[in-house]
């Protein structure tokens with residue numbers, strides 16, 4: 586039996602540069618991880634099946650599950666003949682812009698690597714994982730990174746800052762594909778370079794001053810509650826509030842625990858699903 590933790594990610598930036606010929610968007614994003622985790626266990630089987638178990642009725646337990654696809658790709662690539670039981674204890678909200686599915690897939694690449702004693706380097710697993718989703722290579726490392734290309738080119742960065750993160754998830758799920766399809770790329774000044782610079786200098790004020798997500802206005806146009814949550818979070822004391830990924834989750838950053846408790850309590854008044862966690866990075 587082997588266990589892996591799969592943390593949620595947040596976007597400190599999401600610059601959309603242009604639409605590519607393969608219909609993906611060229612992006613530049615600073616992403617980091619937060620202490621809100623799915624837990625996965627991996628156990629070898631005697632036959633060649635991949636069995637996914639999860640108590641969450643909204644998570645697929647067949648080949649649609651990204652963890653299933655990751656296990657199948659590991660078996661094919663490394664000629665593994667025996668299957669695996671994967672139990673997913675789901676805590677990351679689904680279709681929320683927090684990369685829960687991608688992080689479960691990434692944990693499966695790491696988990697199968699250990700379970701079968703393959704000792705493949707993370708770089709190799711990250712490269713392999715890109716064929717299943719743009720966010721998965723980042724999640725294989727699970728740290729802080731500048732991600733370019735369609736998101737799959739990962740350059741690791743040091744932890745940007747110590748901070749508390751308050752997450753507020755409206756009771757809607759958002760399709761990443763739909764949000765990208767309504768985007769006009771290249772409309773905004775890119776922010777990632779400035780956030781990288783501030784993060785490298787350990788400059789918290791610089792990080793929050795330059796944080797920006799180009800998908801925010803697209804998602805907020807369809808779901809006005811996103812804008813409202815951002816305004817409420819900043820009014821209740823967050824240093825900066827912003828949407829993560831394609832949304833609809835909104836997160837706020839603060840430095841002091843007392844301030845974090847205050848923002849958390851205020852947000853619970855206007856949103857059912859609120860979390861107060863540490864930035865992991």
Ligand SMILES: C[C@@](CO)(OP(=O)(O)O)[C@H](O)COP(=O)(O)OP(=O)(O)OC[C@H]1O[C@@H](n2ccc(N)nc2=O)[C@H](O)[C@@H]1O
Pocket residue numbers: 596599608609610611612614681682683684687717718719720721734735736761762765829830831832
């Ligand atoms: C927006 C982001 C930001 O981190 O995250 P989420 O909101 O999903 O967490 C990512 O770019 C999402 O990455 P991921 O969820 O892995 O997307 P994929 O499965 O690769 O692609 C789903 C669909 O989104 C669109 N897509 C995705 C990535 C990209 N750079 N350009 C795109 O246009 C494409 O239409 C694609 O078919």
Ligand SMILES: Nc1ncnc2c1ncn2[C@@H]1O[C@H](COP(=O)(O)OP(=O)(O)O)[C@@H](O)[C@H]1O
Pocket residue numbers: 643644645649650651652673678679680681682683684685686687689690759761830831832
């Ligand atoms: N292990 C998984 N956990 C959650 N969702 C998954 C998983 N595998 C596949 N999915 C599918 O992926 C979709 C979006 O996944 P998720 O990673 O939660 O969202 P986001 O990309 O917005 O962060 C879900 O609607 C779900 O059907």
